[in-house]
Amino acid sequence: MPPTTRPRRGPRKRLTALVAAFALAATGLTALSTPAHAAAPGATAYVTNLRGNSVSVIDATTGTVSATVPVGTFPSGVAVSPDGAEVYVTNQGSNNISVIDAATNTVSATIPASQFPNPVAFAPDGAHAYVGVSLGGGAQGVRVIDTATHTVTATVTVTGQPFDIAVTPDGGKAIVAGFVGSTVSVIDTATNTVTATITSPSAQTPAGVVISPDGTHAYTANYNSNNVSVIDLATNTITGTVPVASGPQDVSISPDGAHLYVTTASANAVAVIDTATSAVTTTIPVGTQPAGIRVNPADGTAYVTNTATDDVSVIDLTTNAVTATIGVGDTPYNVDVSPARPIVTGLSPSSGPAAGGNTVTITGSHLYSTSAVKFGGTPATNVTVVNATTVTATAPAHTPGTVHVTVTTQAGTSATGNADQYTYLPEPEADIDVDLTAQPHLGILVPYLSYTLTAHNTGPDAVTSATLTATLPPGATATNLPAGCTAAATTVTCTYGTIANGASTGKTFRVPLHLLSLGHVTVTGVRATSAPTDPNTANDTATKTCHVISIILATC
Known part of the structure; x- marks a missing residue:
């Protein structure tokens, strides 16, 4: 039977979730503080230190803490605005939200909230933030905050005590994981109303939620069921379940949606799930009692907060191995990363x-x-x-x-x-100047006219291929065709290969003479096709006429 409470922690960590525990006292459950999901990748990571009453700012390039920002008491959720300018931090102990100016790493505003604010997520356009609260007016609700004025503009009542929130890429839905009550609420952000509540005996105490990049599916980490639910957001139904190790708490997803990364607190590891097969493909050991996880799409890493060892594991998602461990404040819980432009x-x-x-x-x-x-x-x-x-x-x-x-x-x-x-x-161009010359070869035995069909390349680029045709007068035939030339009826077709700029290639064939050939013998040469483009069609045709008086007398 799955546990109904979180595993006990060492003596110096027993106050980790003290404030949130008051909210769950009636249920007998020990609370987890669940990471919020904002959609921004980045070069800076922000980690809430639950017992340290601070946020550690990690420079992802150097892998070091560049600043520590004091906030309210028992900071839990954290989300970076889509433009990276502000960081929202929910403070469970002081019942408010600290707004950190990311440029100065100082608190620039404090927004009052009802009791025990925990998860927070931004709309993709950054105009609104969604904060889940456990007690107070509108119990177990989601506060909608206008980020321009830092004021609460609406409250959406949900069931199950919000422990994580994710917003679809189009901003149309907010998905709320309700830990107590084991529900997942779907909020229409246009009307700020709940349009569906999803429950299942196989999905107990959902603690984390993430949405696929295409917005078609949501995935919840179910703490007491030791599994991950696959939710079809078109039908708002659970279509699959993936078993994982004990105590799955948070979940993040790769930019291409191919893999899920799930922290498993009792196993001190991160489970990697192939979303195509809904199977765990590997398990990555991290620190003790991992809680929050966030994929950093900017550099292909993931940050994992380890609550019992006060540090953050950095995972290389290519090798699925921890490449760095960064010490932070007391009881790091949630993490988000700022948008770093490419x-x-x-x-x-x-x-x-x-x-x-x-x-x-x-x-x-x-x-x-x-x-x-x-x-x-x-x-x-x-x-x-x-x-x-x-x-x-x-x-x-x-x-x-x-x-x-x-x-x-x-x-x-x-x-x-x-x-x-x-x-x-510019597209290469080669102008072919068609030339046609003729020469009589007279005599009593085999009199003929020889015609030379020449492709002269006037540039500017090389000719790669060309086809020229020569049209003979009615009744005439062509013989002694060179390579690359064929004859059909009164048409001779010749193909040409590469011709350099300024060069020429000619092909010569014969037109036999006989008594019926007396008079004018006119042959016309035409450029049929060529590559590259011929920019000048004015010189694509040439005509040559020979005057045949007899088989022993002709001029061309």
Whole structure:
């Protein structure tokens, strides 16, 4: 039978969830403080220190704590605004929300809240924040905060005591995990009303929730059921259950939605779930009693708060191994990461044909969650994320000239500069000047006229292929055709290979003479096709006439 309370912690950690425990005293459950989910990747991580009454600011580049910000008492939930300018911290002990100015790492505002505010999440546009509270007016509700005025504008009553909140990518729904009561509430953010409440005997005490990048599914970490629920947000039903180790508390997701990362407090590990197969593919050991987890889409890492060891584990999601452990404050609980805009530092190649179609390798930083690449505003195709510093894409067609290549991630779009300039080269052109000459070869035995059909390339680029035709007069035939020429009725067709700028290639064939050939013998040569484009059609035709008086007398 699954436990109904969290495992006991060491003596010096027994006050970890003291404040939240008052809210659950009637149920006999010991509370967890659940990380909130904001949709911003970044280069800065913010960790709430529940007993330290502070937030540790981690520079993700150096892997060190760059600042410690005092906040209210028993800070629990944390969420970074989509623009990265503000960080909301819910303080369970002081019943308020600290707003941290990310530029100065100081508290710039304090928003009153009902008792025991815990989870917090931002709408994708940053206009509203959603904070779950456990007691007070509108018990077990979600407060809707206008982020421009830092005021509560609405309250949505939910069941089950909010322990985590996630907002869909389109901002239309807020999904609330209700720990006590084992419910998941679906809030319509346009009307601020609950449109569905999801329950299941197999999903007891949901403690964490995350939404797939495409907004079609939600995943809840169910603490006492020791599993993860898969929720179809179109039908608001549980469509799958994934068993994990004991005490799953928080859940985060990779930028492509392919993997879930679940902290399992009793196992001191993170379970990695393949969302396609709904199976655990590996388990990553971390610190003691991990609580919060957040994937950092900017660099392909995940941050895990370890409540009993007062540190944060940094996981490389490529190797699924801990690469760093960062000491923070007393009882780190929740973590969120700030949006770090992608940076483009190089292109290879940096030029290509105006027709596009070539593969370009883009290098830079914070590219892990790249969702779009544009060349001068035109979307590229076949965008492939290699790693956090490399993306490949197929260049689209564009008019000749130099454009900026931009990369868009969950954090925004890269700024433009010299390093991202890509030059579209003019389409190659080669003007073929068709020339036709003739020479009589007379005599009693085998008289004939020889015609030479010449493709002269006047540039500016090389001809890669060409086809010229020669039309003979009615009744005439062509013989002694050179390689690359064929005849059908009165038409001679000749193909040409590469012709350098300024060079010419001629092909000569014969037109036999006979008594019926007396008079004018006119042959017309025409450029049928050629590559690259011929910019001048005025010289695509040539005509040559020979005057045949007899088989022993002719002029051309």
